[in-house]
Amino acid sequence: xxxxxxxxxxxxxxxxxxxxxxxxxxxxxxxxxxxxxxxxxxxxxxxxxxxxxxxxxxxxxxxxxxxxxxxxxxxxxxxxxxxxxxxxxxxxxxxxxxxxxxxxxxxxxxxxxxxxxxxxxxxxxxxxxxxxxxxxxxxxxxxxxxxxxxxxxxxxxxxxxxxxxxxxxxxxxxxxxxxxxxxxxxxxxxxxxxxxxxxxxxxxxxxxxxxxxxxxxxxxxxxxxxxxxxxxxxxxxxxxxxxxxxxxxxxxxxxxxxxxxxxxxxxxxxxxxxxxxxxxxxxxxxxxxxxxxxxxxxxxxxxxxxxxxxxxxxxxxxxxxxxxxxxxxxxxxxxxxxxxxxxxxxxxxxxxxxxxxxxxxxxxxxxxxxxxxxxxxxxxxxxxxxxxxxxxxxxxxxxxxxxxxxxxxxxxxxxxxxxxxxxxxxxxxxxxxxxxxxxxxxxxxxxxxxxxxxxxxxxxxxxxxxxxxxxxxxxxxxxxxxxxxxxxxxxxxxxxxxxxxxxxxxxxxxxxxxxxxxxxxxxxxxxxxxxxxxxxxxxxxxxxxxxxxxxxxxxxxxxxxxxxxxxxxxxxxxxxxxxxxxxxxxxxxxxxxxxxxxxxxxxxxxxxxxxxxxxxxxxxxxxxxxxxxxxxxxxxxxxxxxxxxxxxxxxxxxxxxxxxxxxxxxxxxxxxxxxxxxxxxxxxxxxxxxxxxxxxxxxxxxxxxxxxxxxxxxxxxxxxxxxxxxxxxxxxxxxxxxxxxxxx
Numbered sequence: 001x002x003x004x005x006x007x008x009x010x011x012x013x014x015x016x017x018x019x020x021x022x023x024x025x026x027x028x029x030x031x032x033x034x035x036x037x038x039x040x041x042x043x044x045x046x047x048x049x050x051x052x053x054x055x056x057x058x059x060x061x062x063x064x065x066x067x068x069x070x071x072x073x074x075x076x077x078x079x080x081x082x083x084x085x086x087x088x089x090x091x092x093x094x095x096x097x098x099x100x101x102x103x104x105x106x107x108x109x110x111x112x113x114x115x116x117x118x119x120x121x122x123x124x125x126x127x128x129x130x131x132x133x134x135x136x137x138x139x140x141x142x143x144x145x146x147x148x149x150x151x152x153x154x155x156x157x158x159x160x161x162x163x164x165x166x167x168x169x170x171x172x173x174x175x176x177x178x179x180x181x182x183x184x185x186x187x188x189x190x191x192x193x194x195x196x197x198x199x200x201x202x203x204x205x206x207x208x209x210x211x212x213x214x215x216x217x218x219x220x221x222x223x224x225x226x227x228x229x230x231x232x233x234x235x236x237x238x239x240x241x242x243x244x245x246x247x248x249x250x251x252x253x254x255x256x257x258x259x260x261x262x263x264x265x266x267x268x269x270x271x272x273x274x275x276x277x278x279x280x281x282x283x284x285x286x287x288x289x290x291x292x293x294x295x296x297x298x299x300x301x302x303x304x305x306x307x308x309x310x311x312x313x314x315x316x317x318x319x320x321x322x323x324x325x326x327x328x329x330x331x332x333x334x335x336x337x338x339x340x341x342x343x344x345x346x347x348x349x350x351x352x353x354x355x356x357x358x359x360x361x362x363x364x365x366x367x368x369x370x371x372x373x374x375x376x377x378x379x380x381x382x383x384x385x386x387x388x389x390x391x392x393x394x395x396x397x398x399x400x401x402x403x404x405x406x407x408x409x410x411x412x413x414x415x416x417x418x419x420x421x422x423x424x425x426x427x428x429x430x431x432x433x434x435x436x437x438x439x440x441x442x443x444x445x446x447x448x449x450x451x452x453x454x455x456x457x458x459x460x461x462x463x464x465x466x467x468x469x470x471x472x473x474x475x476x477x478x479x480x481x482x483x484x485x486x487x488x489x490x491x492x493x494x495x496x497x498x499x500x501x502x503x504x505x506x507x508x509x510x511x512x513x514x515x516x517x518x519x520x521x522x523x524x525x526x527x528x529x530x531x532x533x534x535x536x537x538x539x540x541x542x543x544x545x546x547x548x549x550x551x552x553x554x555x556x557x558x559x560x561x562x563x564x565x566x567x568x569x570x571x572x573x574x575x576x577x578x579x580x581x582x583x584x585x586x587x588x589x590x591x592x593x594x595x596x597x598x599x600x601x602x603x604x605x606x607x608x609x610x611x612x613x614x615x616x617x618x619x620x621x622x623x624x625x626x627x628x629x630x631x632x633x634x635x636x637x638x639x640x641x642x643x644x645x646x647x648x649x650x651x652x653x654x655x656x657x658x659x660x661x662x663x664x665x666x667x668x669x670x671x672x673x674x675x676x677x678x679x680x681x682x683x684x685x686x687x688x689x690x691x692x693x694x695x696x697x698x699x700x701x702x703x704x705x706x707x708x709x710x711x712x713x714x715x716x717x718x719x720x721x722x723x724x725x726x727x728x729x730x731x732x733x734x735x736x737x738x739x740x741x742x743x744x
Contacts, residue, residue: 009220011293014107015333018300021105022335023712026724033065035729037600039264039397039721040336042255042302046070046115050101066120072099074124082126084470086489089125090190093260093474096121097197102208104228106221110248110297111205111232114255118262122151125471133462135455142452143419143608146459149467150412152263153502154490155395156479157404158272161253162246166202167237169478170195176484184487190474191484198256199236206232243276243286247294253479254302260475264338265395266304267403269295270322277322288325295329299337307394309342309351310372313387319348327351330366331358336715336722337366340394343684343691344373349677356677360695363664365717369691371655371684375400379653382500382591389653397720398597398625398655398690399502404480407473407490409463410502410654411599411720413456417573418507418609418622420448421514425613429534436530438519445511450580453503457586460501464588467491493588500591502654505577506598506605509559509623509632512570513614517553519565527552537611540618554615560628562640567647574648574656582652595654596626600719603731621735625719626656630738638662638679646686655689659719661740664695692717698740705730705737 025044029036032045032053045051045067052068074092076083083092096116103113133148164172173195177188206229213225231245240246250272257263273295280286308326309319319342330339341355342348355367372394379400380389392400399410424444428434468489477483480490481497488495521527528536528549536543541550559566574596581594598605606621614629616622623629626645638660645658666672680691694717704711708726716725716736725733 011289012332015293015296017107018105018297019333019335021107022300026727027712030727032067034063035732036723036727037729037732038723039338040303040723040727041117041258042114042300043117043258044103044113044115046101066123067117068120069096069099069101069115072096078126078128080126080128082124084125084128085186086190086468086472086474087186087193088190089471090193090474092124093121094193094197096259097194097201100201102205104205104208104212104225106212106216106225108297108300109224109228109244109294110251110301111209111228112201112252112255113301114259116259118259121259122261122471127470131466131469133459135458139455139459142423142448142455143416143605144414144452144456146462147409147412147456147501148459148463149470150409150463151261151471152257152265152473152476153396153399153410153412154407154476155265155267155393155401155403156257156476157481158250158253158267158479160404160479160481162249162272163239165235165237165239165249166195166199168239170199172484173478176487180487187468187472187487187489190472191478194256194474195478198252202232202252203236206236240276243273243280243291244294246273246276247298251298251301254298254304257475258302261471261473263476264302264304265401265476266306267393267395268308268310268318269304269306270308270320270326271318274320274322277325288321291322291325292329292332295326296333299329299333299335303335303337305338305340305394305396307340307342307370307372308367309347310370310393311346311376311390313390315346315373315386315390317342317346317348319351323348323351324354327354327358327367331362334362334364334715336364336724338721339367340370340690341367342372343369343681344371345685346373349681352681353673353677356673356680359693360664360673360676363695364715365692365694365722366715368693368717368720369680369684370394371687371689374649374651374684374687374689375653375655378651379593381652382593384498392653397599398595398657400653400655402498405496406498406500407496408500408502408593409460411504411597413460413501413503414506414598414601414605415449415452415456415503415577416507416605416608416622417449417505417577418510418605418612420452421445421507421511422609422612424448425537429530438515438523441518442515446576446580449577453580453592456501456503457592460590460592461586461588464491464493464499464590498591500593500653501586502595503581503592504595504597504654505574506596506601506625507609507622508570508573508596508626508648509629510612510614510616511573512559513556513566513629514612515569515573516558516564516566517556517613517615519569520556521553533613537613540611550615550617553613558628558632560632560641560644562643566628566632567644570644571647574650578650578652593652593654594650596648596650596656597720598622598625600721600732602735624659624735624739627659630741639682642679642683642688643686646683646688649687649689651687657690657692657720658683658688659692659739661694661696664697690720692720694736694740696740701737701740705733708733
């Protein structure tokens with residue numbers, strides 16, 4: 001590109017160029033890594049000369065592709081060839097950071113990019129056999145995995161880092177290391193290694209920006225690169241002074257945390273940046289267009305899960321100009337980002353309306369909509385002071401956390417209620433003393449749900465005793481209240497103020513419709529006997545009448561229809577699940593918080609469950625989150641679904657998101673936007689906690705399903721996260737296609 005053209009670049013010109021670069025990076029990842037059925041991380045591949053590609057076959061026969069940085073010498077401290085413990089984890093991560101290639105894009109205002117998938121780094125941490133959790137088999141009986149060794153899924157408080165900077169954090173670590181010596185020496189050594197590593201990384205990128213500035217001939221780009229170099233040389237050790245520097249500092253932390261263990265929590269970005277914005281606007285050194293540009297560049301570096309608006313400590317809405325800047329930045333960059341807009345009685349209605357307008361204009365599932373008031377009020381029921389509960393922030397696919405004060409492992413523990421149902425059903429049918437009935441099945445289902453929940457409770461307690469010995473949360477520890485001061489990891493008891501473990505029920509519609517089908521077709525209509533149902537489930541609906549029987553069981557009064565027996569059973573299952581979770585803490589006294597969510601694990605959880613009485617085929621995906629199954633109503637009425645999902649929300653501080661697909665044709669004028677605004681707002685006011693919304697053309701998505709390579713810029717909200725369509729495997733794409741065909 002010639003310098004004359006570069007001098008005329010607007011902020012949007014630069015964003016368009018950056019988006020094209022991202023799409024090129026994404027295409028390269030797709031060609032080497034293959035399907036990526038998760039958040040659209042901004043990781044880019046190392047340059048050819050620094051790239052090492054490894055391929056292996058997992059135990060299930062799936063190819064695993066890892067892209068590593070050459071020249072990273074990771075040390076081992078265990079006979080299994082791996083490494084673990086705070087000092088070695090920190091030391092090896094420092095090796096990664098010091099070998100990490102620099103990256104300067106002259107179109108961006110921010111330095112750096114990350115080139116290590118967190119699995120590539122964390123994969124070297126091999127769990128020592130001598131402390132391995134002993135109850136794995138019991139968990140697998142219910143189709144669930146224990147959360148022992150689970151990573152992150154809580155939220156740091158970025159304001160700690162913004163106030164101290166990397167140098168201030170290093171001084172803080174050394175101060176408490178000396179104060180608490182000789183206790184916890186390995187923990188402090190690990191923290192120090194990470195801080196020295198990130199300071200080296202920032203320094204080298206600052207130097208690279210300076211080199212690029214010195215070589216650049218175009219005055220506009222030269223000035224931008226010089227500003228980048230100056231800012232990052234300052235940020236090596238000092239805290240940010242301006243809006244621009246604050247955005248750059250957050251970008252460094254987000255990249256550092258994502259590479260370390262996949263953390264994408266960010267929290268209330270608008271509130272974190274507001275003081276810097278107000279200062280710079282008053283000083284006349286910042287415009288809104290420039291602020292939007294910097295935030296859009298942040299999204300390109302690593303989009304975390306972000307909340308805009310929501311309550312302050314007193315319950316008043318905090319929506320401010322930076323809220324709209326962060327929302328507009330998502331609109332202008334048009335990539336997969338995870339921005340959530342607060343909706344509620346006190347929330348600013350302008351933010352909701354602008355969010356709906358953007359989602360129709362961009363058609364990429366951004367933003368999502370958050371019932372923050374409902375979450376905070378529910379969280380207070382756990383004994384949390386309301387003023388503190390109001391600070392719980394959106395920080396993940398469907399979950400919230402108190403920034404810096406709460407360790408929760410949200411979105412990790414899933415109770416596969418479909419597998420629990422299957423265990424209860426088979427037990428009843430094989431018991432010669434039992435008379436099969438819906439009542440008897442319900443009793444056994446409750447008993448097995450209690451056991452599945454109790455297993456997770458036991459796993460949570462074990463995790464708090466051993467996780468810090470293997471892979472402590474060193475990066476997020478730096479921005480929490482307590483770990484540095486006490487020398488305790490956030491995952492340890494006493495590390496942070498609250499340990500609240502999230503535990504989600506999954507397959508709600510699968511189970512509710514199965515109960516309803518047995519009740520209607522077996523007990524009320526006598527269309528099938530219990531033994532016939534058992535035969536069809538065991539044979540996956542085989543035989544000359546199998547498909548007819550399957551369709552008969554599927555076409556009952558289903559969950560989501562409104563006033564149906566499927567609704568009755570969904571509400572009963574949801575209420576009982578919440579009661580079980582809240583009836584007692586873990587054996588060590590830790591609180592558990594129930595939610596309803598499956599994440600993108602509907603395929604994996606379904607693979608552990610045979611055919612079910614709702615007409616589902618064996619090993620097919622379970623139902624998605626708290627949603628009714630696709631096709632629950634012939635008219636696909638979103639209002640019926642909104643009412644049903646609002647009713648099953650647990651109201652303890654976790655969520656049950658509503659996933660909604662709409663056709664772009666419903667918006668022909670301003671009234672169409674108003675209708676969707678009212679739908680979202682009504683759901684939240686009824687008790688809803690989150691709305692994930694896709695605006696997708698049915699014909700386009702069907703063609704893209706067959707030819708994803710023709711749609712490199714197509715973005716969808718898969719569930720709590722959004723991703724490029726072409727990055728998803730065919731099975732994952734099918735889940736979205738099924739929802740659209742049935743309900744669009």
